[in-house]
Amino acid sequence: MKQDFNADYWQQRYLSNQTGWDTQGITTPLKxxxxxxTNKDLRILIPGCGNAYEAEYLFNQGFKHVYVADVAPAPLENFAKRVTDFPKDHLLLQNFFDLQxxxxxxxxxxxxxxxxxxLRAAYARKCAELLVPGGRLVGLLFDxxxxxxxPPFGGSAAEYKQYFEPYFKFMHFERAYNSIAPRQGSELFINLQKK
Structure with missing residues (x-):
């Protein structure tokens, strides 16, 4: 039977502390x-945010329009306890594909x-839909x-390009040089601009 990676699945992963992807802090490439x-007024979305160390860092640096989304309540609750002054209405308990x-x-x-x-092709399309013209999708993908x-599911740069090319200009799409030690040599840093 094929696993359904739904809200219950992820909630149980958090509740049972099966979170091997959790780095306990922001990773070097994103920091x-x-x-x-320089623009602290950017509207920033972090989907599938988990414990959202990136949002915590951005918020503490003065970015006040940061939104985090996850299907599981546990990571959002963890985040709210850790970053008590983060706006509650910026915590989105929602499926990524339902976001506006x-x-x-x-x-x-x-x-x-x-x-x-x-869902990878749909992810690329939804990211483009969620971004304003010229908006960017930035982060890390496993190469x-x-x-x-x-999960996690791996892949390759060649595979990923086919998903993003219809919607984005590739500003940067290369192996990350500053990955954290466990991920060294296995991550792409992407900076894609909506066409």
Whole structure:
């Protein structure tokens, strides 16, 4: 039977602490990217946010229009306890594919690899739909195959390009040079601009 990676599945993963993807903090490539952003008024979405260390970092740096979305309540509750002054209406307990648009930046950090690979083309299309013209999809994708069945699900740069090319200009799409140690040599850093 094929696993349904629904809200219950992810909620149980959090409740049983089966969160091997959780880095306990913001990763180096995203921190480096965020540190060069100057417009604090950007509307930023982090889908499949998990414990949302990226949102915590951005919020603490003065970005006040950060929204986080997840289908499981546990990570959003964890985040709300950790970042008590984060606006509650920016915590979106929603399926990514049901979200509405108007974002300048979408941050990708281990959400794409958690989706059933059958949804990858739909993910690219939905990101484009959620972004304003010229908006960006920035983050990390695994550029490797995994030995065990996912999630996480691996893939390759060549595969990913076919999903994003219809909607985005590729500003940067290369192997990350500053990945955290466990992911060194297996991540692409992407910076894609909506056409």
């Amino acid at each position: 480096a990217y965020f540190d060069q952003l 648009g108007g974002y300048d930046l979408i941050v990708e950090q281990t959400f794409f690899c958690a989706l059933n690979p059958d 490797t195959e995994f030995a065990k069945e996912g």
